Amino acid sequence: MSVGEAMRVLDRERFRLGKAGLGLSLALLAAAIFLADTYTDLEIAVAVLYVAVILVSVWFDRPAVVLWVGASSAGLTILSYLLTPRGAEHAGLVNCLLSLIAIGATTYLAIRIEAAEARARQARAELAHISRVTMMGELTASIAHEVSQPLAGIVANGHAALRWLAATPADPAEARRALERVVADADRAGDVIGRVRRMVAKAPPSRETVDMAALIEDVLSLTRSEIRKAQVTLRTDLADDLPPVIADRVQLQQVVLNLLVNAAEAIGQQETGPRDMLVGAATDGERVTVSIRDTGVSLAPAAIERIFDAFHSTKPGGMGMGLAISRSIVEAHGGTIYAAANPPRGMVFGFTLPVRAATAERNHG
Amino acid sequence: MADEPPIVFVVDDDPSVRDGLDSLFRSVGYAVAAFGSVQDFALHRRLERPSCLVLDVRMPGPSGMDFQAELAGMGDPLPIVFLTGHGDVPMAVRAMKTGAVEFLLKPFREQDLLDAVRAAIERDRARRAQEASLAELGARFATLSMREKEIMAFVVAGRLNKQIAADLKLSEVTVKVHRGQVMRKMGAATLADLIGLAGRLRR
Numbered sequence: 346m347s348v349g350e351a352m353r354v355l356d357r358e359r360f361r362l363g364k365a366g367l368g369l370s371l372a373l374l375a376a377a378i379f380l381a382d383t384y385t386d387l388e389i390a391v392a393v394l395y396v397a398v399i400l401v402s403v404w405f406d407r408p409a410v411v412l413w414v415g416a417s418s419a420g421l422t423i424l425s426y427l428l429t430p431r432g433a434e435h436a437g438l439v440n441c442l443l444s445l446i447a448i449g450a451t452t453y454l455a456i457r458i459e460a461a462e463a464r465a466r467q468a469r470a471e472l473a474h475i476s477r478v479t480m481m482g483e484l485t486a487s488i489a490h491e492v493s494q495p496l497a498g499i500v501a502n503g504h505a506a507l508r509w510l511a512a513t514p515a516d517p518a519e520a521r522r523a524l525e526r527v528v529a530d531a532d533r534a535g536d537v538i539g540r541v542r543r544m545v546a547k548a549p550p551s552r553e554t555v556d557m558a559a560l561i562e563d564v565l566s567l568t569r570s571e572i573r574k575a576q577v578t579l580r581t582d583l584a585d586d587l588p589p590v591i592a593d594r595v596q597l598q599q600v601v602l603n604l605l606v607n608a609a610e611a612i613g614q615q616e617t618g619p620r621d622m623l624v625g626a627a628t629d630g631e632r633v634t635v636s637i638r639d640t641g642v643s644l645a646p647a648a649i650e651r652i653f654d655a656f657h658s659t660k661p662g663g664m665g666m667g668l669a670i671s672r673s674i675v676e677a678h679g680g681t682i683y684a685a686a687n688p689p690r691g692m693v694f695g696f697t698l699p700v701r702a703a704t705a706e707r708n709h710g
Numbered sequence: 711m712a713d714e715p716p717i718v719f720v721v722d723d724d725p726s727v728r729d730g731l732d733s734l735f736r737s738v739g740y741a742v743a744a745f746g747s748v749q750d751f752a753l754h755r756r757l758e759r760p761s762c763l764v765l766d767v768r769m770p771g772p773s774g775m776d777f778q779a780e781l782a783g784m785g786d787p788l789p790i791v792f793l794t795g796h797g798d799v800p801m802a803v804r805a806m807k808t809g810a811v812e813f814l815l816k817p818f819r820e821q822d823l824l825d826a827v828r829a830a831i832e833r834d835r836a837r838r839a840q841e842a843s844l845a846e847l848g849a850r851f852a853t854l855s856m857r858e859k860e861i862m863a864f865v866v867a868g869r870l871n872k873q874i875a876a877d878l879k880l881s882e883v884t885v886k887v888h889r890g891q892v893m894r895k896m897g898a899a900t901l902a903d904l905i906g907l908a909g910r911l912r913r
Contacts, residue, residue: 494726497818522733574796634800678886
């Protein structure tokens with residue numbers, strides 16, 4: 346098994362096994378190298394292969410782990426040299442030293458890479474967070490509406506209950522039904538607040554099993570009033586057989602939110618014509634595709650090409666960050682984001698995520 | 711008819727708000743008919759009773775404002791109390807100008823809502839009473855003979871019996887008799903009453 350192959354296998358297995366499994370795989374690989382190194386002649390520098398173990402250990406996202414793996418590899422190399430029964434002493438010593446230099450240099454570089462990646466990850470998370478909070482700010486009116494709706498229900502039902510109880514004769518059955526609606530509305534208001542809190546939470550990047558349809562419904566519930574304000578007729582077509590994707594929930598919510606708000610604005614910008622939006626989610630078993638079609642303004646092909654670039658906005662007052670961040674999030678999940686015209690009018694924006702996001706964890710932010 | 715409670719129509723797409731309003735208005739003694747959309751409401755046959763409409767401004771499909779314009783276009787005088795989740799001043803101004811009774815922001819105060827509904831129902835009741843009395847007046851006027859109508863026109867114009875008699879080439883006694891009939895049939899006690907009734911008929 347070549348080093349590249351081993352890495353690819355590890356890469357694939359990583360999501361299945363999780364970090365514990367990855368650690369075990371690395372330990373087995375290290376043990377195999379150690380045995381090969383010990384049982385082959387001194388002239389054969391098998392110890393150089395520890396470099397692979399160190400590179401793979403970068404996936405743990407922790408410099409301390411990389412350092413520890415590097416040190417262990419060096420220790421094992423020396424141990425092998427001492428235990429190897431056959432071969433030329435001199436060549437063996439040179440090989441051993443070369444291996445140690447390679448291991449040391451690789452460890453140093455791996456830690457540097459890891460630190461740079463951590464910083465990039467951090468910066469991306471900050472940027473995404475800022476953009477998310479900004480967007481939630483823009484949605485304030487919509488969110489206020491989502492809260493005022495259950496509050497109106499509570500006011501009406503609460504007073505109704507009091508009146509049913511104060512009536513002569515009192516009507517406890519009516520009062521009870523009204524109170525049940527009060528409780529349901531209070532829960533509903535609480536849910537809205539919870540969703541907002543989760544959206545603006547500065548949560549560390551995480552990976553969890555995400556039900557895409559539920560996530561879309563969640564975002565829709567926060568934007569419903571915004572969509573309504575643009576007098577958009579919203580339809581959803583969410584397949585019920587969507588496999589779960591392994592993803593960062595908050596970040597994907599942000600992407601969906603961004604595309605939804607964009608679509609609503611695109612429709613809101615035009616005075617006449619159809620005002621339809623179709624939010625779809627489908628799967629081919631290996632990928633989940635989310636698409637948002639609108640009948641708003643169509644963009645020219647040249648504009649579509651640049652639409653995901655940072656600081657490129659087609660909206661008056663737009664920062665031009667929303668789609669750029671969305672793309673970086675989707676790509677960090679091993680997926681692709683796309684935009685196209687939606688003949689006869691409007692646009693379709695969407696993204697595709699692998700069901701097993703193979704190369705995501707290291708890059709996400 | 712008078713004993714039957716006024717009807718409050720509620721149109722709100724949010725089921726909980728709709729049910730809550732339904733329960734609230736029933737608890738204060740109104741009859742309620744609640745609908746999830748203006749289309750549903752438009753299909754509903756309305757009874758001839760004092761009523762008003764409590765309407766959410768922003769709903770999927772035609773908005774409350776559109777519907778208000780539509781009702782006004784059809785000459786439907788149903789008083790409307792608007793509810794909205796958005797504090798939209800231009801919208802409120804437009805609604806009030808087009809004759810809305812009240813424009814309340816969700817979450818509303820219960821008393822404000824009940825006051826607005828009461829005012830709206832009163833407005834509808836007053837309009838119905840006026841229409842009914844006008845209809846009755848028209849019916850009374852219809853019982854007058856041609857000659858009586860003619861004489862009523864002269865009387866209301868302020869001409870004296872003598873002058874009318876001269877104009878129509880009748881005896882003053884005949885004019886007096888006709889005039890008495892007009893007063894009786896129109897239910898007017900004084901000349902001022904008759905002038906008032908004639909004024910309403912003319913409108």
